[in-house]
Amino acid sequence: MSDRSVGFDRAAEYYDRTRGFSPEAFDALMEVLTAELGGRGRCLEIGVGTGLLALALAERGIPMIGADIARPMLDELVAKSGGRAPFPLVEADATRLPFLDGSLGCAVFRHVLHLIPFWRGALAELIRALESGGRLVIVEGTFHEGAWWDLVSRFLHEAGDIPFGVGLDAREIETAHEELISRGTRGGEVASIPDRSRETMREFLDQMDAGMHSWTWRTEEPERRRAVEAVRRWAIERYGSLDEPVSPDYRLVVRVYDLD
Numbered sequence: 646m647s648d649r650s651v652g653f654d655r656a657a658e659y660y661d662r663t664r665g666f667s668p669e670a671f672d673a674l675m676e677v678l679t680a681e682l683g684g685r686g687r688c689l690e691i692g693v694g695t696g697l698l699a700l701a702l703a704e705r706g707i708p709m710i711g712a713d714i715a716r717p718m719l720d721e722l723v724a725k726s727g728g729r730a731p732f733p734l735v736e737a738d739a740t741r742l743p744f745l746d747g748s749l750g751c752a753v754f755r756h757v758l759h760l761i762p763f764w765r766g767a768l769a770e771l772i773r774a775l776e777s778g779g780r781l782v783i784v785e786g787t788f789h790e791g792a793w794w795d796l797v798s799r800f801l802h803e804a805g806d807i808p809f810g811v812g813l814d815a816r817e818i819e820t821a822h823e824e825l826i827s828r829g830t831r832g833g834e835v836a837s838i839p840d841r842s843r844e845t846m847r848e849f850l851d852q853m854d855a856g857m858h859s860w861t862w863r864t865e866e867p868e869r870r871r872a873v874e875a876v877r878r879w880a881i882e883r884y885g886s887l888d889e890p891v892s893p894d895y896r897l898v899v900r901v902y903d904l905d
Contacts, residue, residue, distance in 0.1 A: 670840030681835065692713055696726070708732070751775070755785070758821055762812050769828065792884065838896060850880070
C-alpha cells in the first residue's frame with residue numbers, strides 16, 4: 646500500500662464528466678453547504694480538484710481556498726475560470742497543509758479520505774489549521790451500496806483482491822466520525838440528499854475498462870481489461886441488463902463538526 650495520497654493527475658480532463666451530480670442534488674447540496682459554511686471566514690476545500698464544489702461556493706459568497714495534491718487538477722480549475730485563479734490555490738498534501746495554526750474559519754471535503762493513507766493525520770491537520778470555534782464539513786456518498794459497489798467489489802476481486810483505496814475504507818466512514826469526536830469536535834450528520842445516478846451499469850463498466858477511476862489504477866491495462874470483461878459477464882448474469890442506472894438510490898451525506 647502506498648504511503649502517498651492519491652493524486653488525480655491523469656483524471657483532470659474527464660473528472661467533471663464522471664464525478665458530477667444531478668442538477669437537483671447539486672442545488673440541494675449547495676443550499677446545505679452555503680448555510681453551514683457561510684459567515685465563517687476563509688474556507689479551505691481539501692481535494693478541490695477541478696472546482697466542482699469550490700467554484701459554486703465562491704459564487705455564493707464563500708471566501709474559498711483550494712488545496713490539491715494534483716497540479717493538473719488545479720490547472721483545469723484555472724482553465725475553467727478563464728485562465729486566472731478565482732481564489733487562492735495551493736498544491737499540497739492533506740497531511741502537510743501550508744497554513745498557520747488557527748488560520749482558517751472552516752473547511753470542506755468530498756470523497757477524499759479513501760485516497761489518503763494517513764487520513765487520521767489529515768483530519769488532525771485540518772483541526773490544527775482551524776480556528777477555535779471553526780467548522781469542518783464532510784460530504785460523502787452511499788456509493789458503497791447497491792449495484793455500484795457490487796460492480797466495484799467484483800472488479801477488485803477479479804483484479805486480485807486489491808483494495809478500493811489507500812486510506813479509509815469507504816464502507817467505514819463512521820470511523821472518521823469517531824476519530825473527529827475523539828479529537829474534541831462535536832457534530833454529525835445534518836443532511837442526506839438523494840441523487841439518482843445518470844450512468845447506466847454499461848457506461849460505468851466502460852469507464853472502468855478505460856481506467857477512469859482511481860481504484861483501477863493499481864492494475865496494468867491488460868489485467869484491467871480482463872477483470873472488467875469478467876465483471877461484465879458476471880453482471881449480465883446477475884442483473885440481466887446493463888442498461889439500468891448503476892446507483893438508483895444514491896445519497897449525498899453531509900456531516901458537520903465544530904471545534905470547541
